[in-house]
Amino acid sequence: xxxxxxxxxxxxxxxxxxxxxxxxxxxxxxxxxxxxxxxxxxxxxxxxxxxxxxxxxxxxxxxxxxxxxxxxxxxxxxxxxxxxxxxxxxxxxxxxxxxxxxxxxxxxxxxxxxxxxxxxxxxxxxxxxxxxxxxxxxxxxxxxxxxxxxxxxxxxxxxxxxxxxxxxxxxxxxxxxxxxxxxxxxxxxxxxxxxxxxxxxxxxxxxxxxxxxxxxxxxxxxxxxxxxxxxxxxxxxxxxxxxxxxxxxxxxxxxxxxxxxxxxxxxxxxxxxxxxxxxxxxxxxxxxxxxxxxxxxxxxxxxxxxxxxxxxxxxxxxxxxxxxxxxxxxxxxxxxxxxxxxxxxxxxxxxxxxxxxxxxxxxxxxxxxxxxxxxxxxxxxxxxxxxxxxxxxxxxxxxxxxxxxxxxxxxxxxxxxxxxxxxxxxxxxxxxxxxxxxxxxxxxxxxxxxxxxxxxxxxxxxxxxxxxxxxxxxxxxxxxxxxxxxxxxxxxxxxxxxxxxxxxxxxxxxxxxxxxxxxxxxxxxxxxx
Numbered sequence: 001x002x003x004x005x006x007x008x009x010x011x012x013x014x015x016x017x018x019x020x021x022x023x024x025x026x027x028x029x030x031x032x033x034x035x036x037x038x039x040x041x042x043x044x045x046x047x048x049x050x051x052x053x054x055x056x057x058x059x060x061x062x063x064x065x066x067x068x069x070x071x072x073x074x075x076x077x078x079x080x081x082x083x084x085x086x087x088x089x090x091x092x093x094x095x096x097x098x099x100x101x102x103x104x105x106x107x108x109x110x111x112x113x114x115x116x117x118x119x120x121x122x123x124x125x126x127x128x129x130x131x132x133x134x135x136x137x138x139x140x141x142x143x144x145x146x147x148x149x150x151x152x153x154x155x156x157x158x159x160x161x162x163x164x165x166x167x168x169x170x171x172x173x174x175x176x177x178x179x180x181x182x183x184x185x186x187x188x189x190x191x192x193x194x195x196x197x198x199x200x201x202x203x204x205x206x207x208x209x210x211x212x213x214x215x216x217x218x219x220x221x222x223x224x225x226x227x228x229x230x231x232x233x234x235x236x237x238x239x240x241x242x243x244x245x246x247x248x249x250x251x252x253x254x255x256x257x258x259x260x261x262x263x264x265x266x267x268x269x270x271x272x273x274x275x276x277x278x279x280x281x282x283x284x285x286x287x288x289x290x291x292x293x294x295x296x297x298x299x300x301x302x303x304x305x306x307x308x309x310x311x312x313x314x315x316x317x318x319x320x321x322x323x324x325x326x327x328x329x330x331x332x333x334x335x336x337x338x339x340x341x342x343x344x345x346x347x348x349x350x351x352x353x354x355x356x357x358x359x360x361x362x363x364x365x366x367x368x369x370x371x372x373x374x375x376x377x378x379x380x381x382x383x384x385x386x387x388x389x390x391x392x393x394x395x396x397x398x399x400x401x402x403x404x405x406x407x408x409x410x411x412x413x414x415x416x417x418x419x420x421x422x423x424x425x426x427x428x429x430x431x432x433x434x435x436x437x438x439x440x441x442x443x444x445x446x447x448x449x450x451x452x453x454x455x456x457x458x459x460x461x462x463x464x465x466x467x468x469x470x471x472x473x474x475x476x477x478x479x480x481x482x483x484x485x486x487x488x489x490x491x492x493x494x495x496x497x498x499x500x501x502x503x504x505x506x507x508x509x510x511x512x513x514x515x516x517x518x519x520x521x522x523x524x525x526x527x528x529x
Contacts, residue, residue: 042458043458043459045438045441045442045443045445045446045449046438046442048445048446048449049438049441049442049444049445052437052441053434053437053438053441056414056415056417056433056434056437057430057433057434057437059415059418059433060417060418060429060430060432060433060434061430063418063419063422063429064418064422064426064427064429064430067422068426068427073419073422074419074420074422074423075419075420076420077420077421077424079416079420080416080417080420080421083409083413084413087409087410087413087440090406090409091406091410091440091443091444091447092443094398094402094403094406094443094444094447095443095444095446095447097398097447098398098446098447098448098449098450098451099447099450101393101450101451101452101453102450102451102453102461104389104393105390105393105453105454105461106453106461108386108389108390108393109386109461109463109466111382111385111386112159112160112163112382112383112386112466112471113160113466113470113471114382115379115380115382115383115386116156116157116159116160116379116383116471116474116475117474117478118375118378118379118382119152119153119156119355119376119379119380119383120153120156120474120475120478120479121478122372122375122376122379123149123152123153123376124149124153124478124479124483125483126368126372126375127145127149127362127367127368127372128367128368129141129142129145130142130145130365130367145367148358149479150479152355152358153475153478153479154181154475155181155182155351155354155355156355156383156471156475157181157467157471157472157475158178158181158182158351159348159351159352159355159383160466160467160471161175161177161178161181161298161467162178162182162347162348162350162351163348163386163387163390164463164464164466164467165178165347166346166347166348167390167394167454167463168454168455168456170296170300173347174287174295174296175295175296175297175298176295176296176297176298177298177467177468178298179287179292179295182347182351183287185350185351185354187345187350188345188349188350188353190345190346190349190350298464298468299456299464300456301456348387349384349387352380352383352384352387355380355383356380359373359376359377359380362376390454393452393453393454394452394454397451397452398451406444407444410440410441410444413440414433414436414437414440414441417433417436417437418433421433446459490511491511491512492511493510493511493512495510495511496508496509496510496511498511498514499514499522499525499526499528501528
């Protein structure tokens with residue numbers, strides 16, 4: 001009987017081609033102490049409520065001076081004790097509710113990371129190569145299967161990146177971290193999971209879309225046309241780009257700067273009629289290589305502007321409604337709430353459909369067993385569940401009546417504060433009013449900031465770190481080498497402490513030596529505890 005040829009045992013550095021990635025640590029301290037101090041100040045609640053503190057400091061100064069001149073503008077501190085306790089509990093509840101949303105958003109992103117790891121590992125390791133057929137060789141089918149695997153794993157990265165842009169209100173696919181991953185996919189005519197401003201206004205006015213009305217989409221020339229339910233499916237290829245002067249397609253994301261560069265738009269187009277294959281092929285070309293230089297960056301945080309400061313910030317909403325392009329972080333947040341998302345679509349949900357179609361194709365081919373199928377479906381369900389949970393956080397704000405009532409009560413309490421503390425404190429009333437105002441209003445503005453943790457604020461979740469430094473690099477590491485063969489790594493000479501209980505004193509025996517000694521001696525060595 002012929003003996004099997006022994007496998008070549010190679011070292012760990014030779015069997016694993018992935019050497020790791022050099023990425024910046026997003027949590028590392030800044031090099032410049034000045035930059036660290038400025039960043040810390042901008043991240044505190046003091047930067048968001050300094051104008052409120054100035055007002056109440058001036059108010060406390062006025063009441064103190066008037067009392068010092070003998071006007072006797074003070075009363076008993078009973079109101080301070082009774083209302084202050086209740087107000088403290090209510091503000092604490094408001095801040096806790098916002099932090100729960102922040103923490104829930106972080107938990108859902110952890111679920112996306114977990115599901116991406118599970119899906120990628122299962123696809124790369126547990127889906128076998130198809131056998132050879134009469135029409136194709138085993139090598140060709142193996143190569144095609146690897147293309148499918150790598151494409152599906154790339155879509156996992158695209159899914160996380162698409163969620164990041166989706167939560168920030170950045171429509172389309174024309175971003176440097178997203179475009180190359182999804183440009184080849186036909187587009188589904190899916191409604192947005194986040195309600196648009198016109199949709200909300202229509203609901204408030206009591207109007208709704210009749211069952212007989214057809215949804216509309218913009219065509220390639222910018223005009224909206226109906227989708228005929230009987231005229232083909234809702235699957236269309238992404239079309240070529242338009243220039244900045246074209247009226248078609250989607251607007252730029254709210255955080256993108258004004259630029260004279262070409263604007264890449266993504267309008268829907270109707271199915272191509274028969275006999276126009278040449279024109280259809282041209283329409284499928286999205287960008288040429290030269291135009292890819294104008295793709296939007298992966299992260300577009302708006303810069304600070306004069307309109308971020310009080311009292312100029314009071315005019316942002318009025319000017320934005322009149323069509324003025326106001327710069328600054330606060331203006332970007334307001335535009336994100338007011339802009340028309342009627343022609344948007346749910347790109348992350350699109351990608352999940354393609355991942356599901358990949359699983360379906362594997363089921364039809366019968367190339368994987370039932371447990372592997374269940375693992376992939378469970379991971380995909382986790383991805384969609386995370387998307388739905390993130391949409392729930394974004395579309396469920398704190399009730400307006402509760403929020404405005406809390407602000408009114410806090411303002412009234414701080415207005416009455418100097419009248420109650422002047423008699424025991426005297427001139428100390430001025431700094432005391434400032435400090436107490438900072439305590440109450442600091443919690444309020446901090447709660448409002450983390451209520452939506454998906455933007456570009458200093459304390460928002462670092463979604464760019466999740467997508468670039470965790471998901472992308474880990475997926476690249478998984479696919480950087482073929483599935484490791486246990487016959488190679490388990491019998492490596494370095495695995496010489498297989499049954500050791502004391503790594504410093506026990507004998508170092510290689511796996512090949514244990515094989516020659518036999519299973520009885522291995523069992524005896526394993527019995528020592």
